[in-house]
Amino acid sequence: MKLEELWRAYHERLDANRLPYLECKACKHRFYYPRMLCPRCSSTSLEVKESDGRGKIFSLTRIQKKDGGRTTYGIVEFDGFRIYCNVLEDGKADVGGDVSVAFVELKGRKYPVARADA
Amino acid sequence: MFAGFAGRIYRKYEGSAFDLMSEAVAEALEMAGMEMKQLDGLVTTELPGIFDGKANLLMFTNQIRQYLGLKARYVDALDFGGASALASVHRAYKAIRAGEAESVLCLIGGKASDVRAKGVTVDSIDRAYPDVAVSPFDEFLRVNDDLNPVSDYALAAFRHSRLFGTTDGQRATIAAQQRFNAKGNAKALFKSDLTPEQVVASPMVAEPLHLLEIVYPVDGFHAFIVSKRQTRLRTLDILGYGEGHWHELPPEQEDIVSTPAVESSRRASFEAGRADAYELYDSFTITTLMQIEDIKLATKGKGGEFVEKHDLTYRGDVPLNTGGGSLNMGQPGFMSGGVLLEEALLQLNGMAEGHQVSGVNRVYLNGIGGWSRSHSVTLVLGEKN
Known part of the structure; x- marks a missing residue:
């Protein structure tokens, strides 16, 4: 996902009162600040998830x-x-x-x- | 390795940053007994806003050389904020040893007053210049009601207190002892008596940091001429050098109670206890406290006890920020590195009138840069055996 898509995905969730984050499908690392690659393992296979808050x-x-x-x-x-x-x-x-x-x-x-x- | 050096600091300089820069360079050349045409290298650094309030100087090393008339064959620009000054010396030293230059001007500073007038600091520059980005995550970061860089260091200080029991009084001890050193320094901006109790009684800015634990940004430049030439200054060498550059934002770091000095000091491979004086970055009291631990003068979490147990004045057993540090000199162009380096050279050359540590042969310096503490440079200066 490119940054623009990530931003859109984040804003959609935030505007609906839900807290998004990214989880790396490869190493399961979780992070909030959006970027297109996992800061731990560099995988670009990321999923936007929603926190329980x-x-x-x-x-x-x-x-x-x-x-x-x-x-x-x-x-x-x-x-x-x-x-x-x-x-x-x-x-x-x-x-x-x-x-x-x-x-x-x-x-x-x-x-x-x-x-x-x- | 140093032919000359100078620092010119003003609370508010009436004139252009280019003029102020020229004053410092002229003074350093005079000390070196050199002329501009004998310089053949430049290493410098820039931050937004510090050159007469301009958001950016395009190709700024050109602009500096155009103004000074500096014909260089070696030019380098660093981007480590407060840690740039110490790194510039190492870059110059390496260039000279590689035969790429003979005499390199290391130039660090800028005018903080134009940025100050806009009610921001360089670390919150985007509040005054909307087209300047401070991180790739501004969209979700700069919506917060913060007070960077103060609030970010306050978060480190708050957690340090909770994890290790570090007290306000312990941090205040650092500020008070540095003030004692400043009282002997004719160039210091703040010289009135100051007790730890007065530091703690000063207005709270961002809990737990009080006003007198926070550096005051001023206008100033430091010029250091690194050269092969022998001058009247003592022949010094680099006894240890290391850099640490962290890429994680603090929320993504394992913890926030350390600085990359952990890495830069390890790479410098110089046992901190062997130095005769210490110049450790003092943007905030907590910055200095964390470095005391990170360079291993004290174990992590014991920095507070360390500053209580030791005498940090220039007459003490652990002389620290011996000219009063930037807490008392002011922070030129939002970077304290030049202040640290000038003081180390004064000490090593026996020129620190009124605050001279006796028998200084090795000075341990550590610079920190970035509101998120991204950069650290460790530099140990002295005579090589």
Whole structure:
């Protein structure tokens, strides 16, 4: 699959509130950031799959905004792959904490964020 | 191997980056007792925005040589950000040994103030220049509300704390001890007293990193003339050299609490403990802390204990960032490598007035580049036995 097709496949799923990822049919490696070859074994035999949306926080940081607000940003591990995303939380989220994927709209497109479990 | 060197740093330089660059080159030539026409090589680096706010200089090594009037037979351009300076010296050294040049200008720097004025840093340059890409994954990466590069190093620092119990106070110790060194350095930008408590009390920027743990981007250039010529400077050699280049984005790395200094230091094959002084990249306190572990001054996870147990000042048992580092000199053109290298040469030549480490024969340098910590270069300078 070429990048353009991958992007389309990703956007279709994200817009439907589903979190896509790529799995290599050759070595089973899973990754999120789309490219046409597996970063582990270079196979071009890849499949777009959908995550169950349950994840754990790998790391996070609370960013102080210039307008006085705060946003939480992190690396989150879903089923076998990790992504950078913002984390919706109440200040108590921590490394290892459970999250569920949620989606935010930006310029007409949806993108994943993680919502910390209460 | 060094005929001359110079560093010119300004909080905000009133003039073109080309003028600022020329100032540094002229000063290095003066120290070397050389003229421009005696240079026959150039190794340099570019980042978007650092030449008078331009997103890109097409064929930038040409533009630099056109401005300087530098007739070269060896030209090389590096793309390792903060790690470029240390690599440029090695490229020049190899070219000279191969007979491809005699005297090579290594030129590193730029103006950060024009980028700063747009409210971004080079690592978030796409927020000011939409046609600049920062990764092949921007479509799904740059939708996040982040604060690169600070937030990315904050993620490393946060996880380091959770995995190893590293405290804010331990990281702050690095900043405070570097400030002590800066107080003896006439060229330092920040010289007021600073305690670890004051570092921790400074505004939180991206948890756990506070304002005074973060480098301030400034305008500046460093020029180093690597040459066969004997000058009044001490005859030095490369005692160890290694590069490490990681291709994975941090989420795709096995873990995020190390830097490619793990690899570059191993390739340098020089036991870190044998050096007399250390110049380790200090874009953030956590950058320095991770390198202390990665070059094996301390085992992974024990960097925090290490900085508490040792005296990192220029008078201490582990002199580290002996001129105050770029945390106190400022970070010229978003790259600290020139700051590290200039300080190492001052130390090795007994020219570090006010912050001279006594008996310096070997300096261990490590540079890091990229918001995702993609590059590391280890360079050990000293006299060959």
